[in-house]
Amino acid sequence: MTTAVGTEAPTFSLPDTDGVEHSPGDAPATLVVFTCNHCPYALAWHDRIAAVARDYPNVKVLAVSSNDAVRYPRDSYEAMRERVQAEGGWPMPYLYDETQDVARAYGAKTTPDCFLIDAQGRVVYRGAPDADHEDPSQNAAWLRDAIDATLAGSAPATAQTTPVGCSIKWKD
Amino acid sequence: MTQPRVELLFWEGCPSHPQALAQLREAMQELGLDADAIEVRHVDTDERAEAEGFVGSPTIRIDGVDVQEPGDEPTALTCRIYHRRDGRISAVPDPADVRHALHTAITTRSRK
Numbered sequence: 001m002t003t004a005v006g007t008e009a010p011t012f013s014l015p016d017t018d019g020v021e022h023s024p025g026d027a028p029a030t031l032v033v034f035t036c037n038h039c040p041y042a043l044a045w046h047d048r049i050a051a052v053a054r055d056y057p058n059v060k061v062l063a064v065s066s067n068d069a070v071r072y073p074r075d076s077y078e079a080m081r082e083r084v085q086a087e088g089g090w091p092m093p094y095l096y097d098e099t100q101d102v103a104r105a106y107g108a109k110t111t112p113d114c115f116l117i118d119a120q121g122r123v124v125y126r127g128a129p130d131a132d133h134e135d136p137s138q139n140a141a142w143l144r145d146a147i148d149a150t151l152a153g154s155a156p157a158t159a160q161t162t163p164v165g166c167s168i169k170w171k172d
Numbered sequence: 173m174t175q176p177r178v179e180l181l182f183w184e185g186c187p188s189h190p191q192a193l194a195q196l197r198e199a200m201q202e203l204g205l206d207a208d209a210i211e212v213r214h215v216d217t218d219e220r221a222e223a224e225g226f227v228g229s230p231t232i233r234i235d236g237v238d239v240q241e242p243g244d245e246p247t248a249l250t251c252r253i254y255h256r257r258d259g260r261i262s263a264v265p266d267p268a269d270v271r272h273a274l275h276t277a278i279t280t281r282s283r284k
Binding site: 044165169 | 185186187188218248250251252253254256260261262263
């Protein structure tokens, strides 16, 4: 299953690293980013995604980790908690998708894989944060362009890009 | 100059190996080495990862020495985290580290 641009985004409720439940919606836009602890692509893009969360306080940014934590212990709930604590807190909640149901519902492929949802609950952008995980100056430009358009009430000029990163680690 | 043994191990669940292979080939050609001699191996099971000491994709070894010391990383089918010399996190080794490893291997062989 894949949540296509233009379709309704699946809703969910997942716990953050403090155990507080979060859901998409109730905001002018929601950015759901599938990410994790152990992937170089996710790590390389992390600061840019965190900057988006800081720069757009009216956008709800939800980071979601869905990897199989049994085979990849670095992506366990405890490891997520430790990372957020070690980094002095994040500007967005880091949610644990233990069952992987949310990743499946969205059709997430990689870490990172970004889904921007408008106020009506429709996916308006899906893909990578920007063109190059190795180039911080890219500054999550694709995401920012999509967010700016959505907040202005228009459709993003580019609604879909290819997500690039580590494959989601599914349970057997 | 004798050619060092150059291995590139990868797992297809990580998209970085074409970039790593291209950078490795370029570095070898710069040093006058035969880039066609690279041994490219696909690691596709946990058992093979353990047998190969594979801590993530891509892994590049020159005469058996990893271009970035893996430390106590566990073996796994995963993407490997590299650190560029300027501190950036990357999915591939810093090309300067690859060149350095190749140069070290060539120098070591020439002394034997």
